[in-house]
Amino acid sequence: MIELEKARQTIERGLELSDAEETEVLLYGNASALTRYSNSAIHQNVAEDNVAISFRLVNGGRTGCASTNKLDDDSLRDAIVRAAAFSAAQRPDPNYNGLPGPAPVHSPQRRYESTALFGAEERAAAVRTVIDTARRSKMDAAGVYSITTSVIGVGNSHGVMAVGDITEGLLTALVSASDSTGYGEALAADVTEISPGAVASVAVGKARDSAGPAQIEPGAYTVILEPPAVADMLAFMSYVGFGAKSMQEKRSFMCDRFGEAIVGDNITIYDDGNDPRTLSLGFDFEGVPKQRVTLIDKGIARGAVYDSYTAGIEGKTSTGHGLPAPNTHGPLATNLFMAPGDASLDEMIAATERGVLVTRFHYTNIENPMRATLTGMTRDGTLLIEDGKIVGGVKNMRFTQSILDALSATEMISAEAKLVDSFMGSYVVPTIKVAEFNFTGTTEH
Amino acid sequence: MQELTDLCLNAAQLHGASYADIRIEERTSESIAIKNGLVEELASGSSYGFGVRVLVDGAWGFASSSMVDTQEIERVANLACQIARASATAKDKDVDLAPVEAVVDTYRSTCERDPFTVPLDEKLDMLHAANETLRGAEGVAIAASQLHFYRKKQTFASTVGSYIEQEITESGGNISATAIDGGDILPRSYPNSGKGNFAQAGYEFIDRIDLAGNAERIAAEASALRKAKPCPVGKKTIILSGDQVALQVHESIGHPIELDRVLGMEASFAGTSFLTLDKLGRLTYGSDIVNVVADATVPGALGTFGYDDEGVSAQCVDIIRDGEFVGYLSSRETAPVLGQSSNGTMRADGWNRIPLIRMTNINLLPGTWSLDDLIADTDDGILFEVVKSWSIDDKRLNFQFQCELGWEIKNGKRGAMIKTPNYTGMTPEFWANCDGICNEDHWTVWGVPNCGKGEPMQVAHVAHGTAPARFRSVQVGVGK
Structure with missing residues (x-):
């Protein structure tokens, strides 16, 4: 794994070798390992060591990008030549406003040796704990224990130089009984915070509670959505609507609605890569310090996240949400928080006359970005609540639902929030109770 | 080297x-x-x-x-x-x-x-x-x-x-x-x-x-x-364009036939499959005009190769024959479960990934209809074109797909445009209601460069040879 100082030197060398008007060098080093288990046995076990470097060269508002994972001078020169040729071939971009300038970066301590040194034997031991816990309940276990150590560095010809490293451990457990499944997960920068027994127990409890699932009719139900389900919804909101580019292109549900209530007044959503509860270096892939951005404040649309390009279009400064160049998506909120409420899960269940508790969603996708309407399935612990009590499992359901409407109908929010691994980043989100949520189909399990 | x-x-x-x-x-x-x-x-x-x-x-x-x-x-x-x-x-x-x-x-x-x-x-x-x-x-x-x-x-x-x-x-x-x-x-x-x-x-x-x-x-x-009709709500006869049939094959046939999924190896992430081992040779997957092969030898197709990443040569194998389910995609590790040898589908997304069972070219073989005749034979239906959104459950049964546009079909003629229509169904029931597949004149191989699977996530390049096809009694207009 590349050392921080070596990463810094490599970035500086890349900058030296380029004679473009503006040059950005992004280095991404990655040492990762992942143990995968199913049917209560390890069946895949992999490790990777890689360092990639990419160049963004700009001449007269014309940008070219090239990358390589070879760090010798010849390979760096080759990438620079490729990027320069791309830059030379195109027309100037009138919206281009320059690479960002230097700014102080607060990079929190996010590397833990306990995680970086967590080897195959330790991962196997943790997996055996999950398997043993499931077996004691006559269930099978599946999931992953993944470990990642990343070194990320960004330098540019205006003096930006930000280098940091971060570790991440993720344990997931899917426990299968004869006609039900249950899911648990734990994500942390420091693996000592991950308890395999606790993760397994949550999954076993879900599988047990959802045994003998009943089929219920599609329709509008009160739902309690646990953190993985809430994170899934927020990930798609972020993907289609929280970035400045989606607003500039008029395809966000927040377009022209700043200052207007778009969800219930009990909903506040913000992005904060500096909060120690999430997993983030203190800067983005352009080396810009991350700012806290309030996106929705007490139900009112308030803000968007920016990178240097989209900020330049509006005469603003980047909020530190740039992705690696070339970036066709635009800026992305990757460290979302939903403000907690004051309820407990038990109180939410007790306050539900008839409803469905959802552990997590599966294969969610977008039906209508302007209403944040999604469709997807429930899985791994879908429970029926009647008269304030969980009465058993239900077969999985398909939802087709506007998330704006769901967050407008959110009645209760848990005091406890949880760090969840999302495909768009790491989020800290509570459990929520939604008065009306549209299930539009069912399946056989 | x-x-x-x-x-x-x-x-x-x-x-x-x-x-x-x-x-x-x-x-x-x-x-x-x-x-x-x-x-x-x-x-x-x-x-x-x-x-x-x-x-x-x-x-x-x-x-x-x-x-x-x-x-x-x-x-x-x-x-x-x-x-x-x-x-x-x-x-x-x-x-x-x-x-x-x-x-x-x-x-x-x-x-x-x-x-x-x-x-x-x-x-x-x-x-x-x-x-x-x-x-x-x-x-x-x-x-x-x-x-x-x-x-x-x-x-x-x-x-x-x-x-x-x-x-x-x-x-x-x-x-x-x-x-x-x-x-x-x-x-x-x-x-x-x-x-x-x-x-x-x-x-x-x-x-x-x-x-x-x-x-x-x-x-x-x-x-x-912008001026197109909204999608009607209800059960309809639908005709899917070839590219949309490719998506349908990909999600409701290609993934569930992966033997590693069937054996639970993808359970916690992508899910498993409704095609449990007892169904091989015993399940009616679709109507008797539905014939599907996994063919890694199609010249120029995105799922073609000489050898898979276990050194097994490219093959063409039957998956669905006259509507009956007859084959999985397998590997050297999984094939012995069936008493078979690998049919050569293990591929990795780069030097830093382990090979997994991946679709090759999963092709729905052409039928006999011309598209014009198929439309002319449809009294009341919708022609769906080009996928916009897709979702399917963790056993590959309940799906919901949305397309960019549709066309009303009334009395055998293509009519008004419909915006962003969607449809939903259950996999075997849907394929059982397939009653028309267009002929080889309409048959195209669609390259799919974004097939996700595995942890760490891998993206495979696969393909589907398909022609437009008709399906009866399909629920459309979900959530409209």
């Missing part, structure tokens, strides 16, 4: 491997994307490294590195063996690999005009021309045109004695015009949505799909979508 692979295999065996293989790969890419007349992406990528897969004490280990030298190869081979020993502490039984013959061979995909040497100006001029035409239609807010090129050079060697070199070049792209009208975002894409259509071919494939020549029609359709 063989010195390096020999060194690796010897090192692995010295460290206790009963089986080992190594893949040394270099992947290069070029991407060009233009939006509203401005270059949004112009990038070249290169990644080089190797991965070592070993069996020690009957369990798997895999390690990889981007530093390809003798010292690193020995270290990584040893690391893979250490990882395998850790796996063995939580194994159910020893991995039993189906036999495979030792092969020394080379394979190279067809490439008439190397896309990496086509002048950049030529590519940009074509994309700009298409983009300008797309912007000419009223109401088009976003005009996008893009090209992507990929090349993989791979050396595979195993302790079986195989040594295989392969080089595969892929080209693809698309155009899209998006109208934004009130609460609707209305994209129209050609020849497919996402990154477009792809083939194992050179720049001649880009010439063939003629992006600029289709821009005016696509822009006009996007513009017209």
